[in-house]
Amino acid sequence: NAGVTQTPKFQVLKTGQSMTLQCAQDMNHEYMSWYRQDPGMGLRLIHYSVGAGITDQGEVPNGYNVSRSTTEDFPLRLLSAAPSQTSVYFCASSYLGGGNEQFFGPGTRLTVL
């Protein structure tokens, strides 16, 4: 199993550009989510999905869009990048249910100039 994979590892954007961060998992997990990690703030939930065709907003959804057309893939789209979106982004997946371990990808480090 590859687990949770994310691409790219690093990305530099200019303000106003758009891009898609890719996330895929091969564990047949129903639940997938995107977090951003900023110094001193832990991880904050951006969007999540409980299955194909179902997505919902997390704590900090503004400026981001998601879709879930398959169980495996959960891309995160930045519509018009802003410097405040400079961060490290992590994708995670798990089986549904509160006590289950979430598996994290290696992260994407995004810089917006």
Place this chain on the structure above:
Amino acid sequence: GNSVTQMEGPVTLSEEAFLTINCTYTATGYPSLFWYVQYPGEGLQLLLKATKADDKGSNKGFEATYRKETTSFHLEKGSVQVSDSAVYFCALTAPGETSGSRLTFGEGTQLTVNP
């Protein structure tokens, strides 16, 4: 809403010292509690968990006990090693959410262990 508070860092210890990282939480009902660890340049991985009151999670010499009366889940290790240097996150999932899988994280505690 749900929240997790961790002791402020960073924490610097010498090898073989005793480690405690405090974690307290606020949540409705009976949450599941987790400690995740992030080694430099990597994603997070589960260190241990407890899903009901008085449960003790343990892994790699680390332990934490789910204390409902003090709403705490403090992480301990009796003798730390240089390889334990990492960022540690306390987290919870709470029942009653639209998705029981939604994790709420503390701010993270940076641990550095010197030889």
